[in-house]
Amino acid sequence: MADKIGKVLFTQEDITKRAKELAKQIDEDFKGEEVILLGTLKGSIPWLVDIMKHTTIETKLDFISASSYGSSTTSSGVVKIRYDASINMYNENVIVVEDIIDTGNTLKYVVEKLKERGPKTIKICTMLNKEARRTTDIHADYVGFDVDDLFVIGYGLDFDQKFRGLPYISYLEEEDVEGL
Numbered sequence: 584m585a586d587k588i589g590k591v592l593f594t595q596e597d598i599t600k601r602a603k604e605l606a607k608q609i610d611e612d613f614k615g616e617e618v619i620l621l622g623t624l625k626g627s628i629p630w631l632v633d634i635m636k637h638t639t640i641e642t643k644l645d646f647i648s649a650s651s652y653g654s655s656t657t658s659s660g661v662v663k664i665r666y667d668a669s670i671n672m673y674n675e676n677v678i679v680v681e682d683i684i685d686t687g688n689t690l691k692y693v694v695e696k697l698k699e700r701g702p703k704t705i706k707i708c709t710m711l712n713k714e715a716r717r718t719t720d721i722h723a724d725y726v727g728f729d730v731d732d733l734f735v736i737g738y739g740l741d742f743d744q745k746f747r748g749l750p751y752i753s754y755l756e757e758e759d760v761e762g763l
């Protein structure tokens with residue numbers, strides 16, 4: 584693993600396997616219905632693609648960008664919508680697809696905004712769940728993996744906008760950050 588960036592937590596194989604399991608669960612939960620997969624930019628894209636590819640129900644796609652992070656490694660707590668979805672969510676099933684839930688601030692704000700649009704259901708599908716950092720009452724319906732309070736990168740997750748393209752999820756420690 585010496586050629587990898589950071590310490591690997593989940594390989595491509597781990598992620599694909601889990602995405603298939605969750606896609607199957609989504610298929611069962613929404614059998615005969617349509618679902619809007621609403622990806623949160625930018626980090627959710629690789630995970631969203633995996634979920635979308637493996638579901639067999641009819642899915643529609645849109646994106647929203649809301650952020651509570653600056654370029655530092657901790658959340659500022661202030662949420663801003665930078666890009667909004669344009670799809671009509673009235674009476675639709677919406678699954679918000681996230682890369683990671685940390686404090687839950689971002690998602691709480693997004694879900695409250697989405698509820699105003701009158702969807703039939705709103706569910707949350709996150710690749711990673713960092714429960715130890717949660718300060719809100721947000722819970723995901725579909726969780727890829729629970730993770731400890733680590734600085735995770737790869738598979739959509741960034742460090743100063745870098746490493747989103749890594750085909751695995753790893754984490755950085757201080758010694759790793761120095762050379763980056």
Ligand code: PRP
Nearest residue numbers: 624625626650652684685686687688689
């Ligand atoms: C990350 C992630 C979540 C949020 C989680 O987004 O995608 O939206 O932070 O943190 P929270 O639970 O403490 O609110 P980020 O703002 O880093 O945007 P990005 O996906 O473009 O990297």
